[in-house]
Amino acid sequence: MKIRLSVPRLRPALFALALLPAMIACAGEEQGHGAARAETVPGNAPDAQPQEWSLSGAILAGRHAFETGDDAMAAKLYGMILKETDGDPVTASRALAAMVGSGDFASAVELAAKLKQSGARTPLVPLVELADAAQRGDFKAARAALSAFGSDNISRVAKPMFGAWVALGEGKDEAAVLAELDALDAVNGLGGIAVMHRALILDHFGKGAEALPTLRQAAESGYGSARFIELYVDILHRQGDAAPARDYLTRLSADESGIAAAISDPLLERIAQPAPKGPVVEDARRGLAVAMFDLGSLLSSENVNEQAKILARLSLELKDDLDIARLLLGNLMQEGERWQDAIAMYRSIPAGSIYRWSAEISVADCQQKLKDTDGAIATLEGLVAARPNRMEAIVELGDLYRRDQRFTEAIATYDRVIAGIKEPATRDWTLFYARGVAHERAKQWEKAEPDFLKALDLSPxxxxxxxxxxxxxxxxxxxxxxxxxxxxxxxxxxxxxxxxxxxxxxxxxxxxxxxxxxxxxxxxxxxxxxxxxxxxxxxxxxxxxxxxxxxxxxxxxxxxxxxxxxxxxxxxxxxxxxxxxxxxxxxxxxxx
Structure with missing residues (x-):
């Protein structure tokens, strides 16, 4: 039997992209403009100097870069190919996706305009046009771009979500803006997202109190995405309802694991300060950014990762402090085994963000994949020092020691957190289980067995x-x-x-x-x-x-x-x- 230790993680379960055979092994670097670029790491991708590539070589290398998630290199190579050809629509579509994916929004806008002028049909063109128009504050142009969306399942969700914020930018009244969202009610599984965007719009119009009953009902029914938790708490805070916000966050911190619990402590610190003035979402551009992120997050949960990445990138172009979008991009890079790019993206989240602690958990995992054990230990030790009451980092650190067969250090790590638990709760089974594994591997069965039995007592x-x-x-x-x-x-x-x-x-x-x-x-x-x-x-x-x-x-x-x-x-x-x-x-x- 191969023995494994399974504990809750903050990130989605990883899956590996099927990598094409490496055609080249030169170093590359990313260029381009836009929010939150991930830096290409030397050795990840080939150099794309035009004089070094034949057309067939560039096509093969571009395909490899695109399919392995190296968007910066794919954008360079496909850009070269487009200059040498008549603008093959598949190549152009991939070039546009790679430009957006790498954060080179300016080049993406330029290429989208050329593709539109040439009559090429790709669903990404109107999406880039929409983001560009919103960024410029031209919501008439944004409405035109939105009208060019197709009739596929993704567009059925995107049109009403994006349309509500375009309507706000057009200066329409509250009723007209909210009416744009009505089409979401016919799509199964979107209740939580519809609730959030109605609440944001009501809050924007100064009616946050009217949004609270529906938000409270969603919270009580168990809806608990990180975005929802932050929104619900922010509106409670702005409405002067700090007490129910504290109760809600305290329950999450005690009863949940993963990102919901991880953001609860910094949100408790946030609501201890005076509430900010004004609405949660200040204007239509930022509202559209949130809508793009929400759709991207939804697609990511269904493993539609390329579109999720594009939407997350565009959301950052419209609202560059949308830290949860950086967290999603880091997750997607990590799932694609772009470990260095993922670390760079996670660490582009500001130190004071409620999402930085969760991001650092994932940084440590990426460091382990890169065989940087010392770096991972340093990262996790920093997390444990910052939040000694959270179990995820201490368990991860103990797991790291255990995998490295440093069982004495693993046991000491688990001891540190278990000693601080006054009354073990159901979720604490992972700690006793992890320590039991370390004891057993250290040939201390007399200590291992009681830990396993305690874990079963907590989670039978x-x-x-x-x-x-x-x-x-x-x-x-x-x-x-x-x-x-x-x-x-x-x-x-x-x-x-x-x-x-x-x-x-x-x-x-x-x-x-x-x-x-x-x-x-x-x-x-x-x-x-x-x-x-x-x-x-x-x-x-x-x-x-x-x-x-x-x-x-x-x-x-x-x-x-x-x-x-x-x-x-x-x-x-x-x-x-x-x-x-x-x-x-x-x-x-x-x-x-």
């Missing part, structure tokens, strides 16, 4: 704790009937996680039920085919049921996946000598 059906504790009992030939039941419960909850399915198969192996073991271990390897431990376990089970050629094949596979050093020699011995006679199966405990 937590599949990761069930898996780890039950597997440990199986390995130790203890409480086997209870362990088997726990592993079945864990698999029932996480049937898609190979290492949990492996644990159940390995339990049957230890009990001598090799046929049943094979069933589960084959499934585990199907789920995680490149895990060396899982392949090793399946090889053992195959040997026990007489499938010796298949056993050796699995052992060879296990070695090919670079197992930890202490596993290499035992696997090599099995390849040479096979397995000896099976040990007497462990008998299930009687419970007496």
């Amino acid at each position: 059906d937590q599949p990761y704790v069930l898996n780890y504790l039950a597997y440990s009992w199986v390995e130790r030939r203890e409480r086997l009937d209870e362990a088997l039941d726990m592993l079945h419960r864990a698999v029932d909850q996480r049937p898609e996680e190979g290492f949990i399915v492996d644990s159940l198969g390995w339990a049957y192996y230890q009990l001598g039920d090799f046929e049943q073991a094979v069933t589960y271990l084959e499934r585990a390897v199907e789920l995680q085919p490149t895990d060396p431990v899982l392949n090793d376990h399946l090889g053992d089970a195959y040997w026990r049921v007489g499938r010796k050629n298949e056993a050796r094949f699995q052992w060879h596979r296990a070695l090919s996946f670079e197992p930890e050093a202490d596993l290499v020699k035992p696997i090599e011995d099995k390849l040479e000598n096979g397995l000896g006679a099976a040990e007497t199966p462990a008998a299930p405990a009687t419970g007496n």
Whole structure:
């Protein structure tokens, strides 16, 4: 079984883009204008000096840069290609997307105008025109750009969201502006966004108090995006309702994890100060920026990441202090494995922003991906010092030490936060679980077992704790009937996680039920085919049921996946000598 520690994270789960083979390996640099550019890091992309590229080379390199998320380099290369060709519409569309994606808004506006003049049809042109017109304060032109949007599903949401703020810029009255949002009511899943934008518009017209009942209802029903939390608290604060805002934030800080809890403490500090004068959103341009971010965030949640990135970039062109848009862009770069670019974007969030702490959590993760362990430790230590009451950084720091096999330091790290908990809550199971893992890996079972039991006491059906504790009992030939039941419960909850399915198969192996073991271990390897431990376990089970050629094949596979050093020699011995006679199966405990 491969043992893993799973704890709540502030960022979305990462996914890897399928990278094209690298065509070049020269250094590149980003140029361009606009808010929040991510700096291209030497070694990330090829240099794009015109004299160094043939047209076919530039096309291949441009495609590679575009598909790996290096927008600055893609914009350069596609710009070169456009100068050498008659303006292929696919190339032009990609060039425009890359310009926006890299933050080179001025070049994007120029190219969009050329594309419009040439009659090229790409949905990004009117979106860039809309942002440019709003930035210039020309809402007549903004309305014309909006009318050129298509009829696809994204446009069905964009038109009313953006249209409300365009109407405000046109000088229309409250009723006309709010009427623009009515079309959102027909789109499933947009209730929270519609509530937020109606509240912002009412607040702009001096009627924030009228927005509060609907916001309060959404909060009580559990709607809790970071944007919603900030908006609800800001309007309460401006209306002089600091007490309910404090109660709301205190509950979030105590009961939630992730970004909702992370922004609660700085928001509590914000409402302790005098409320700002005026509305939350000062004008139509900034309102449109918020609408673009909200749509981008929605698309990101559906993994429509290219459009999400473009909308987040445009939102920053219209409102460059929209820090949550920088956080989204950092997330998207991180998901695309653009670790250095992600760090630069996260750290473009000002130190005083309510989102900076969350961004630094992600910075530490990027540093670990870059093998900068010392940098990650320094980042996390800074976060722990800044917010000793928040568990995310301390758990991440402990996890880092644990992964680096520095178990004594990991245990000391977890001890620091656990010592400060007066009454452990449900969410604290992660701390006891994490410390239990460190104790177990440090061969301190007498300390590990109580931590796992405490984690289960706090969260009785937590599949990761069930898996780890039950597997440990199986390995130790203890409480086997209870362990088997726990592993079945864990698999029932996480049937898609190979290492949990492996644990159940390995339990049957230890009990001598090799046929049943094979069933589960084959499934585990199907789920995680490149895990060396899982392949090793399946090889053992195959040997026990007489499938010796298949056993050796699995052992060879296990070695090919670079197992930890202490596993290499035992696997090599099995390849040479096979397995000896099976040990007497462990008998299930009687419970007496």
